[in-house]
Amino acid sequence: MNEIRKSLEIIKQQKLLCRLDFYEESIFLTKFAEDRKSQYEVSAEDIEQLFSGVEFSTGMLPTNTIFYSRKHNVEKVVICYGATIKKIQLNDRDITIPIPDHIFIGQGLKYKIFAMDITTSVVYQMPLPNVYKDGTICQGTANFTKCSPESINHNYKTFFDSGFNEDLEQGRVKGDKLIEKLISLDGKRKFPKKWLLEADISLNEITEGR
Numbered sequence: 001m002n003e004i005r006k007s008l009e010i011i012k013q014q015k016l017l018c019r020l021d022f023y024e025e026s027i028f029l030t031k032f033a034e035d036r037k038s039q040y041e042v043s044a045e046d047i048e049q050l051f052s053g054v055e056f057s058t059g060m061l062p063t064n065t066i067f068y069s070r071k072h073n074v075e076k077v078v079i080c081y082g083a084t085i086k087k088i089q090l091n092d093r094d095i096t097i098p099i100p101d102h103i104f105i106g107q108g109l110k111y112k113i114f115a116m117d118i119t120t121s122v123v124y125q126m127p128l129p130n131v132y133k134d135g136t137i138c139q140g141t142a143n144f145t146k147c148s149p150e151s152i153n154h155n156y157k158t159f160f161d162s163g164f165n166e167d168l169e170q171g172r173v174k175g176d177k178l179i180e181k182l183i184s185l186d187g188k189r190k191f192p193k194k195w196l197l198e199a200d201i202s203l204n205e206i207t208e209g210r
Contacts, residue, residue, distance in 0.1 A: 017031070058149065062153055078103055109145075127172050127178065144159075
């Protein structure tokens with residue numbers, strides 16, 4: 001609230017040069033010069049031309065970012081991670097297991113994760129507990145921060161460091177028995193693709209907001 005007040009005070013100290021007014025069926029541009037003002041009806045094409053020379057940039061995006069958007073001051077970042085080996089805590093037991101290719105999605109304070117075949121873009125349920133069927137991570141006590149290109153990798157690390165239990169283990173792999181299967185992978189190098197369960201969502205639907 002204090003930041004909003006400061007912004008309003010700064011605005012009050014500045015001279016108004018022009019204003020756009022959007023009505024149901026028309027758009028008007030008003031220009032202010034000394035004691036005069038002039039008003040013109042403009043089109044969407046005129047506005048596009050007006051801002052055509054303005055450069056907008058996301059800044060540097062994290063490596064392997066496959067999607068980025070910003071709407072209503074909420075940033076969405078989708079990053080693809082290759083197959084890897086992770087040390088996790090499962091029911092207070094440390095195990096080192098293979099993790100298949102996967103994507104990590106952040107939007108505001110909400111995070112999702114899915115396994116994925118990077119050669120075909122087929123999306124699978126992430127073979128880990130504490131994840132809902134729609135990919136949403138059950139945050140529990142994990143201290144996730146607001147998603148941004150700068151914070152996404154930190155929140156990804158927070159997910160794997162937070163510890164896992166048996167919650168939401170059903171429907172993560174074919175044949176279930178997820179916990180038993182994860183323990184059997186301790187020390188292994190590759191996650192069995194035959195265990196992956198295809199998710200009811202496509203990569204396009206993930207980036208479009210489903």
